[in-house]
Amino acid sequence: MNNTDVLLINPMDKTVVKNGLGLSVPPLNLMYLAGALEKASIGVKIFDDDLYQIGTQKINEYISKIAPKIVAITATTATITQALKYIRNIKKKSPNILTIIGGPHTTFRPIETLKNELCLDVVVIGEGEETIVELIDTYLKNVDNDYDSFLGDIKGIAYKKRINNLNFEDIDNELKTEENEIEDKYKENIYNNKKDNNDKIRLNEPRPLIKNLDELSFPARHLVDFKSYKLSSQSGGIITSRGCPFSCDYCSSSLIMGKKFRTRSSQNVVDELEELVYKYKVRDIAFLDDIFMLNKKRAEDIANEIKKRNLDINFVASSRVNTIQKSLLETLKSSGMSTLYCGVESGSQRVLNLMKKGITLQQAEKGFEIAKNLGINIVGSFILGYPGETTREMEDTINFSIKLDPDYCQYSILTPFPGTPIYNKLKKEKLLESENWDDYTVLKSVINYEKLGLSKKIVERKLAKAYIKFYTRPKYLIKHSSMIKVIMQTIYRSYIKPTFKEETPKGWYENL
Numbered sequence: 001m002n003n004t005d006v007l008l009i010n011p012m013d014k015t016v017v018k019n020g021l022g023l024s025v026p027p028l029n030l031m032y033l034a035g036a037l038e039k040a041s042i043g044v045k046i047f048d049d050d051l052y053q054i055g056t057q058k059i060n061e062y063i064s065k066i067a068p069k070i071v072a073i074t075a076t077t078a079t080i081t082q083a084l085k086y087i088r089n090i091k092k093k094s095p096n097i098l099t100i101i102g103g104p105h106t107t108f109r110p111i112e113t114l115k116n117e118l119c120l121d122v123v124v125i126g127e128g129e130e131t132i133v134e135l136i137d138t139y140l141k142n143v144d145n146d147y148d149s150f151l152g153d154i155k156g157i158a159y160k161k162r163i164n165n166l167n168f169e170d171i172d173n174e175l176k177t178e179e180n181e182i183e184d185k186y187k188e189n190i191y192n193n194k195k196d197n198n199d200k201i202r203l204n205e206p207r208p209l210i211k212n213l214d215e216l217s218f219p220a221r222h223l224v225d226f227k228s229y230k231l232s233s234q235s236g237g238i239i240t241s242r243g244c245p246f247s248c249d250y251c252s253s254s255l256i257m258g259k260k261f262r263t264r265s266s267q268n269v270v271d272e273l274e275e276l277v278y279k280y281k282v283r284d285i286a287f288l289d290d291i292f293m294l295n296k297k298r299a300e301d302i303a304n305e306i307k308k309r310n311l312d313i314n315f316v317a318s319s320r321v322n323t324i325q326k327s328l329l330e331t332l333k334s335s336g337m338s339t340l341y342c343g344v345e346s347g348s349q350r351v352l353n354l355m356k357k358g359i360t361l362q363q364a365e366k367g368f369e370i371a372k373n374l375g376i377n378i379v380g381s382f383i384l385g386y387p388g389e390t391t392r393e394m395e396d397t398i399n400f401s402i403k404l405d406p407d408y409c410q411y412s413i414l415t416p417f418p419g420t421p422i423y424n425k426l427k428k429e430k431l432l433e434s435e436n437w438d439d440y441t442v443l444k445s446v447i448n449y450e451k452l453g454l455s456k457k458i459v460e461r462k463l464a465k466a467y468i469k470f471y472t473r474p475k476y477l478i479k480h481s482s483m484i485k486v487i488m489q490t491i492y493r494s495y496i497k498p499t500f501k502e503e504t505p506k507g508w509y510e511n512l
């Protein structure tokens with residue numbers, strides 16, 4: 001095994017929410033990919049720049065030290081601009097490194113991303129474990145030949161044909177001449193998989209979803225400096241299922257992971273929990289599934305397996321409000337469940353229907369009551385500024401969240417991420433005010449609210465009002481006095497003294 005064939009990079013996330021909360025959690029998606037690569041005997045390292053905050057320029061010092069043949073980076077819509085900066089800086093310094101990107105944003109914009117970033121070679125589309133192994137294995141076997149002639153058969157990627165003697169200006173011009181033709185093909189969703197034409201960018205066939213999740217390797221957690229993360233529950237993040245049968249208009253989950261709810265066996269899940277507890281000394285666990293409690297029997301099986309093995313853990317898990325059942329919560333609580341995460345999203349039934357959320361306000365009230373009566377903490381999430389929502393309905397949402405009285409509330413402004421049905425609708429109706437992805441932080445308005453009879457200012461004020469009204473209630477502050485410190489820290493880190501490192505000490509990479 002070569003020491004480092006591949007370097008996986010988690011880019012720095014500079015969004016206010018992230019920085020403000022001081023959150024820094026191990027990059028679970030990259031650890032999954034690394035696990036799959038290690039299983040295939042491919043040498044891999046992870047560099048979590050969201051933890052180190054070294055930046056897009058200085059990353060080359062580390063690249064020179066470990067000399068990977070391939071760099072792969074993950075990106076969300078909020079981090080795509082930053083992620084591409086790493087790629088550009090790396091490629092300009094080391095033009096022979098193959099550059100790959102993956103994640104939810106580029107899954108829906110593979111051609112556009114390849115076209116706009118000349119230094120990017122390949123986009124991995126959708127679920128990545130099988131694709132990245134086949135892609136990198138193929139590349140390593142053909143690195144000295146025209147590797148790109150071998151990439152046409154790899155499902156689930158889009159890629160740019162190799163251009164020798166890289167000249168950034170020339171590539172730019174060549175790509176521009178084909179721009180319209182490529183865009184048309186993409187729009188028509190025609191897969192261009194011919195090996196013998198001269199197209200510069202190709203979109204291969206999609207890859208079928210992984211059938212048996214138990215066959216996936218556990219995340220390669222040993223590749224990150226586990227002790228450097230604040231050991232919140234998310235440090236012990238684990239995913240036990242993929243896919244969602246619902247079709248909420250603002251969500252792209254089922255478009256990436258499929259509508260079929262695919263699950264790991266309870267044995268396999270609890271084997272990984274044991275690894276977290278005994279090897280990594282983590283007892284606070286977050287089940288990061290989209291909907292952990294969708295299948296009652298499966299959730300109960302996991303709870304019973306945890307109890308059978310006497311695992312002493314605390315965990316948070318998610319549910320839709322209409323799948324909360326008393327008997328299930330009782331079983332989960334007896335196995336360590338401390339917190340329930342629920343997406344309620346609106347206090348207006350009309351807006352919930354617009355969202356295609358498929359729940360009712362009564363179900364939310366009933367679900368919260370069941371959890372509270374059992375002494376389980378609840379985190380509720382709510383969206384403001386849904387297209388078509390009125391000022392009155394935003395107020396209804398704020399008031400409903402207070403009436404439900406969860407332990408924590410997350411409010412956000414509707415952010416139409418690429419790939420979601422609401423994005424496509426707003427784009428078609430020319431209602432997107434910004435496609436600057438740096439604005440897609442869920443705290444800024446990116447929709448042209450004026451055309452919808454609202455205004456950007458109103459929506460942003462409602463967001464501030466929601467947080468202030470919920471978190472500054474005397475009743476709340478008495479019950480959750482520790483929140484005062486969190487609120488003050490968040491304001492300080494977000495607005496007064498952001499924590500990005502300006503200076504990096506020389507030789508920072510020596511001990512990595």
Ligand code: SF4
Binds near residue numbers: 245246248252291343
């Ligand atoms: S928001 Fe949740 S329930 Fe709705 S589609 Fe997305 S993952 Fe499924």
